[in-house]
Amino acid sequence: MDDVNLSHFLRAFFDQVPAILYIKDADGRYVKINPHCERTFGISDADARGRTDADFFPPELADHFRSNDLMVLETGQTLTFDETAIVNGETKDFLARKFRVRDERNGKYYVCGISTEVTRLKRSEQELAAANAEAERASRAKSQFLAAISHDMRQPIQAASLFLGVLEGRIDDSKAREVLDRVRSSIDAVHGMLGDLLDLSRLDAELIEPTRKPVPIGAILQSLHAEFAPQAELKGLTLRCVPCHHDVATDPDLLNRILRNLLANAVAHTASGRVLLGCRRHGQAIRVEVVDTGAGIPMAQRHKIFEEFYQVGNPERDRSRGFGLGLAIVRRIADMLGHPVELRSTEGKGSTFSITIPLAEPRPSVAETPAASIANGAGTGMDQRHQILLVEDDPAVLGAMSMLLEEWGLRVMNAQSLDELGAVLDGVAGSPSLIIADYRLPEGATGADAVALARKRIGGDLPAIIMTGDTAPERLREARANGSHLLHKPVQAEQLRRVVQDILNQARPASAISASKADEWEQGLSRLHHPG
Known part of the structure; x- marks a missing residue:
């Protein structure tokens, strides 16, 4: 291999590389700067020699550069810094690497540095961060919007769906049943669209935890x-x-x-x-x-x-x-x-x-339980000894729900507010089997407040269903926290019948109910929302 003059190649590299290169002595005085540095800062190599950063930069910036130089000189390590400098009145960002070199001829140490301008990259990163923050804000706004319109749309559809459930058992005329079926089909279509909004809200809330x-x-x-x-x-x-x-x-x-x-x-x-x-x-x-x-x-x-x-x-x-x-x-x-x-x-x-x-290993066979049979459609009547507390401030929904529960043979006690619920509880004979409460009640009260009041008065862990048209993530978390079943409006009559029947057929002590509700919540909500 031919011998080469290494110093010649290093000098050519120093002069031609498109990056800022410089050498400083232990006192911070410039010994040499390359042409790219000259062009960047508008100063010649001859003018830079013997001068320090204090001659070119504001005091706080010059002190920062000097601190980095001293760290390199003292430790001997190669260090990388993010540095900012003012060039021609404009603030620019640089990625700087500094290292210590000893001159064997005089035994002195020098700081060698190389800096690459990254202003455009930094600004791109900032713009990307701002764009991500805006996207997250838009995503939150989207979830809030979907929750709001979902609630407003569900209320009237809920009442219509429940009234259809009442009519279904009372109409024998074939033509009338055909009209009824068409109305139900239309409501089901809207119900499916609102179900999509609910699914999207649950995914955004990150509340779905798969059970494999x-x-x-x-x-x-x-x-x-x-x-x-x-x-x-x-x-x-x-x-x-x-x-x-x-x-x-x-x-x-x-x-x-x-x-x-x-x-x-x-x-x-x-x-x-x-x-x-x-x-x-x-x-x-x-x-x-x-x-x-x-x-x-x-x-x-x-x-x-x-x-x-x-x-x-x-x-x-x-x-x-x-x-x-x-x-x-x-x-x-x-x-x-x-x-x-x-x-x-x-x-x-x-x-x-x-x-x-x-693939998975085959499951062990499990005999169908009575509750499972009922969920599959067996049986229509319910035990008339069961008393149901119904708390709903919308008169149309309250009337439809009462008629439907009574159609199933249940005894219903109605209330439209927390005050009315308190009065009902004062006069109730025996213990109610279930409370069904709308989430939004008068004077800022919620269905969770109604459940808490009923449980406090009765002195037991009363099973509860909270019905809401609000798909906000907070509603989902709140229902999980207080051990209630959460049903999103509009709830179809058959869906409501299945969950009510399932609750009433559970012969577990009240103290055992709340311990299992949180575990069953996600799977139960999905099953009821998507029957079959």
Whole structure:
């Protein structure tokens, strides 16, 4: 290898490198600066020699530079600093590295430094931080907005849904029942959209904690097939189910929500042909697929369909087709469970959505309990010895709820405020079996206050249901804290019947109720909100 003059190459590097290079002696006097430093600060190497930072920078900045120099000289370490300097009246940021060098000819130590301007990078970081803060603020505002409109919309729908529950048992005329069914279908559509808002609010609140366990995937698919087959038949579609006989490790309620959204989309967006719901073994996992013969999804829109409020082929924002939250909820729940979601689509031929779920060991068989039988629809009457405290300030909802509970054979004691509740409790004979309270009550009182008052007067851990149209995260946390069941309006009559029946059929001591409520809350809310 040829010998080279190293000092020549170092001098060329010193002169040509696009960074600030300098050498200072132990007293802080400049010995040498490179051309880039000259151009940056507008001073020549000859003028800089023998002078210190105090000659070029404000006192506090010069003292800071000197402190860093002394640290390097004393420790001998190579140190990196974020430094700020004023250049031509403009504040600029630099990333500076300083190290100590000993001159063998005179035995003296010098500080060598290299600085790179990072002003633009720093500003980009600040802008990114500001953008992230704004995004978080917008996300919080979105959650508050969804909670507010959800509450306002749920109140009148709640009353209508409960009155339909009363009428359903009293109408025998076929034409009238057809009208009733159409009204219920319309209410169910709105209920589904509000359910999406609730799911989104719960995800934003980070209150959903998956409970993974072995689940027979075949049973879930068959249940969904039975649920959606009538809808498919009305559209002239063939809905086929190909189940498999394996257990998967997942949260059954959350998985059900994912597959229900995918299947609902497939049926809604397929004009003719068929929809297939099936699963197949894929290594140590099961891949569940929802296949349709719809119009397919254009390539340019595939990365958008999992965004909130985005809908393919609905630029007019036709609200009869929902809010466009279904696939956004699918993606967020799937990510939470660790179940990858994939999309394959061909325009004009259809789409396939798939979700991959790990296999699990088969669950031990469990005999169905009486409560489970009732939840599946067995039995309609309830024990007339049960007394129900009902606290609701909206006269329409109060009237509908009272009629519905009495229709089920229950005795109802009504109150529209905390004062009225106190008077009712003073005159009650025996112990009520359950309190159902709206969350928002007059004079700033809440359903939680009503529950606390009733429990204090009765002297026991009274089972409680709090009903609210407010989807704010605080409501979810508050219900969990006081051991109440939380139902979001509008609650369908059958949903309410199931949870009331379940509570009344529990023969546990009152002291045991609150200990289990917090554990059951998340799973129970999901089950009641999405029946089936």
